[in-house]
Amino acid sequence: MDQPDGDRLVLAHTIYAAVVGSRAFGLDTDASDTDTRGVYVAPTESFWSLAKPPTHVDGPVPEWFSWEVERFCELALKANPNLLEVLHSPLVVRQTALGEELVGLREAFLSQLAYQTYSGYVLSQFKKLEADFRRDGAPKWKHVMHLIRLLLAARGLLLEARLVVDVGPDRERLLALKRGELPWDEVERWRLGLHEELDNALRRTVLPATPDVARVDAWLRSVRRRSIGDT
Numbered sequence: 001m002d003q004p005d006g007d008r009l010v011l012a013h014t015i016y017a018a019v020v021g022s023r024a025f026g027l028d029t030d031a032s033d034t035d036t037r038g039v040y041v042a043p044t045e046s047f048w049s050l051a052k053p054p055t056h057v058d059g060p061v062p063e064w065f066s067w068e069v070e071r072f073c074e075l076a077l078k079a080n081p082n083l084l085e086v087l088h089s090p091l092v093v094r095q096t097a098l099g100e101e102l103v104g105l106r107e108a109f110l111s112q113l114a115y116q117t118y119s120g121y122v123l124s125q126f127k128k129l130e131a132d133f134r135r136d137g138a139p140k141w142k143h144v145m146h147l148i149r150l151l152l153a154a155r156g157l158l159l160e161a162r163l164v165v166d167v168g169p170d171r172e173r174l175l176a177l178k179r180g181e182l183p184w185d186e187v188e189r190w191r192l193g194l195h196e197e198l199d200n201a202l203r204r205t206v207l208p209a210t211p212d213v214a215r216v217d218a219w220l221r222s223v224r225r226r227s228i229g230d231t
Contacts, residue, residue, distance in 0.1 A: 006054045006057035006059070006060075007057065007059055007060035009040050009042055009053060009054070009057060009066075009068075010038065010040050010057050010059070010060055010064070010066050011060060013040040013041050013042065013043070013230070014038045014039065014040045014066065014094055014096075014099075015039055015040065015041055015069070015094075015095070015096045015098040015099035015102065016038060016039045016086075016092070016094065016095050016096070016098075016099030016102055016103065017036055017037065017038030017039070017064075017066070017092070017093050017094040017095075018036065018037060018038075018086055018087075018089035018091055018092045018093060019034055019035065019036055019089060019091035019093060020035050020036070020037050020082075020085050020086055020089055020165075021033065021034075021035035023035075023091060024085070024089040024090060024091050024165050024166070025149060025165060025166060025167050026166040026167050026168065026171055027145070027149070027167060027171060027174060027175060027178075033063050034063060035063045035065075036063060036064045036065075036093060037064075037065055037066065037067075037082075037086045038064065038065070038066035038067075038086075038094065039066060039067055039068075039069050039072045039086075039099070039102060040057070040066050040067075040068060040069065041068070041069045041098060041223055041227055041230075042068050042069075042227075043227055043228075043229075043230040043231060044224050044225075044227045044228045044229075044230070045228065045229075045230075053068060054068065055067065055068050055070075055071040056068065056071060067083075069102075069220065069223060070220060072086075073109075073216050073220055076109045077109055077211045077213060077216060078113060078117065079109070079110075079111060079113035079114040079116075079117040079118075079211070080117060081114075081117060081118055081121070081150060081153070083109075084109060084110070084114070084163055085153075085163070085165055087102070087103060087106045087109065088106065088163040088164070088165050089165055090165060090166060098223060098226075101219065102219075105215065105216060105219060106163075107161075107212075108211060108212035108215045108216050109211050109212075109216065110157065110161065110162075110163070110207055110208075110211065111207055111208050111209060111210050111211040112158075112202065112205060112207050112208065112209050112210075113210065113211065114154055114157050114158065114207070115154065115158060115198060115202045118150050118151065118153070118154035118157075118198075119151070119154060119195060119198050121147075121150065122147045122150055122151055122191070122195075123195075125143070125147055126147065126191065129143065129144060129147075133184060138180065139184075141177060141178050141179065141180040142178050144177060144178075144187060145174050145175075145177045145178040147191075148174065148177060148187070148190060148191060148194070149167055149170075149174060151191065151194035151195065151198065152167065152170055152194065153165070154198055155194060155197050155198055155201055157207070158198060158201035158202055158204075158205040158207060159201045159204070159205065161205065161206050161207050
């Protein structure tokens with residue numbers, strides 16, 4: 001069997017795709033890009049070759065990036081924010097029957113691991129931003145905004161056991177932050193306050209300690225069986 005190329009995999013075998021980034025967060029402006037992320041299922045027979053199908057594909061159009069379903073599940077089970085946001089985006093652009101099943105598994109991917117992936121990432125990034133601030137007098141405000149947004153999303157996830165992508169009432173303050181209109185001291189107080197709220201939310205969360213790996217694995221196995229014969 002000929003190995004399918006990445007573009008053809010995305011075009012022919014995408015089961016789910018959604019807009020992410022500023023447009024999904026409710027933070028878009030007229031200049032915002034439309035970033036799309038998707039999930040494709042490589043034909044089962046393509047794994048029987050020494051040349052395995054790609055785990056991800058950038059394209060075939062600008063600002064469209066996709067993961068093969070197995071890789072997507074691996075990363076989402078680790079509470080990777082980028083992957084969880086794909087599944088919870090309000091702007092779905094493609095969804096097949098298998099894609100509907102994947103979305104139905106959203107809760108299986110959620111766990112207390114999100115505390116470390118969200119909070120830990122923000123902490124590491126702020127150390128770099130503070131160095132930028134000392135050196136240049138200003139950080140990259142757009143990046144700062146998205147780090148605060150991650151903390152807000154994590155707080156809601158831990159408190160309510162569901163991920164809400166749209167920033168809702170925090171939109172205007174976040175956009176002001178993006179424009180560099182908030183003093184750095186205020187930004188730091190906001191960040192530190194959110195970290196404290198995350199600590200408190202972790203103690204009260206109803207999220208399981210770990211994701212439901214068995215449920216996701218069983219679904220992936222069923223997808224592989226049902227994809228035999230696909231080309």
